[in-house]
Amino acid sequence: MPKQVPIVLTGFGNVGRAFLKLAREKHAFVRERYGLDLKIVAAFRSTGGAMLDDDPGAATFAASPELKLETLPTWTPGLRLVDVLDGSLLGVLAETTPSNLKTGEPGLGYMRAALNRGWNIAAASKGALSVNFAGLMEIARRQGLSIKFSGATAASLPTLDVATISLSGAEILGIDGILTGTTNHILGRLEEGLTFDAALREAQILGIAEPDPSMDIDGWDTACKLQLIVNAALGMGLTLGDLAVQGIRDVTPESQRAARAEGKILKLIGRMTRDGDHFRASVAPVAIEASHPLYRVHGTNKGIAFFTDTMGTVVVTGGKSDPRGTAASMLKDIINIYR
């Protein structure tokens, strides 16, 4: 008998829609392979929510993700998450609202409400975890629940799973990560001779960069991912303010050429170094040598290298950088919560 896993989705943008579509597509596969019957019971926008499970239009709806939540007969303006999490159901909150790195909202309120009502969490959003990592983990610990956040820590690129499972028993002495595909793509185009403005414009036209690209190009997206990885992997309580952060706005084709002349390449590196009990985390463009494990991470690819005491250097690269890849990382987290 498959285990029923109710899922409530907050945020219905690129990732939320991709998650709904993927969960429906993979439903039979996940039931057969993992014995889990995933059911997305409700989805929320900022203006309200809709129940999906009992809605006769829901199957058609999932196959046509361009449709709006408001077109469903169950759409209820003003419906709140707490109206749905009434204690009679227990499952997973799939959190995909915008990442606000200052307040953590709306994800923070949603995640607290879900944990306090006995729901696990699979998050793609970074804001809540960045602002109140320790607080959320403490509620989860008290309640015996899981918070997973692969979607917030480079998504399809396995970072947390490697750090917290594969490297168990090893000391992580350092981390280098190329954690943002957008900036890696732009730096690659600068190396080919494009100016920063032209490379950014091109990335926006291709849909690789956001209309407001500042989170990525000023280094905050990488910083936030590094913060969460370090906190989860090393049991730290880093805040975003603890990181020295520099983005890529000042990188030019000339600086890439100068690096190349020395056999190096400029990459935006999220770096954690450790000197005994003293930790330092930073984000900056760094000229890395051909022998560096991330030297050949090109285009929108990402990569992470863990430097350990007993396992040597462990490197992971690749992974899809798009909403479907992010949705797939959330699906992985949900499967791993219950398997």
Ligand SMILES: NC(=O)c1ccc[n+]([C@@H]2O[C@H](COP(=O)([O-])OP(=O)(O)OC[C@H]3O[C@@H](n4cnc5c(N)ncnc54)[C@H](OP(=O)(O)O)[C@@H]3O)[C@@H](O)[C@H]2O)c1
């Ligand atoms: N795009 C990616 O590939 C990617 C990759 C990794 C992580 N992420 C993270 O995943 C999250 C979602 O990304 P996205 O690209 O899907 O962004 P998005 O397209 O802007 O979707 C977020 C959606 O949340 C809705 N929303 C805003 N306030 C809300 C509230 N109070 N309650 C419920 N819904 C609310 C917004 O629509 P309404 O205001 O109309 O409801 C919006 O459609 C972000 O935190 C992002 O950092 C994204």
